[in-house]
Amino acid sequence: MRQDTLLDLYRRATRLVFNLVVLALLVGLFAGVGRTFLELGLTFTEPTVRLGLKDLITNVLSLVVVLELVRIFVEYFEFERVRLEVLLEVGVALALRELLLNLFAEGLSGLDLFFWTLGILALVAGRTLAVEFPPRRRG
DSSP, rough: OOHHHHHHHHHHHHHHHHHHHHHHHHHHHHHHHHHHHHHHHHHHHHSSSHHHHHHHHHHHHHHHHHHHHHHHHHHHHHSSSSSHHHHHHHHHHHHHHHHHHHHHTTOOHHHHHHHHHHHHHHHHHHHHHHHHHHHOOOO
């Protein structure tokens, strides 16, 4: 087999796998949105408003993370690369989700909250730098 044939086979296999992953993420996203709307009534029936809101916020933040992952895969299809700023946005969304879940669970001390905030600020600063100083194209 020639190298061009192997490279073409690799590209086709990669496209197929990425298509399947995007399809799975989209099905999961739509199922999550539907389930969130169906469980919206539970927000009012939970013993306390706090428990109902905790479930709602958990579901919505999880959907935001999945939506960002779909965006990464779609961007890979468009540009055949993943930009650093998009990866950092997913990191920020995931870190914010975990921070808010820990806050609702009352599992953070003041020092933990400080370090979480510092980490999120570092991700935001990295994203800002990635936007301000994009890599140069070769050629």
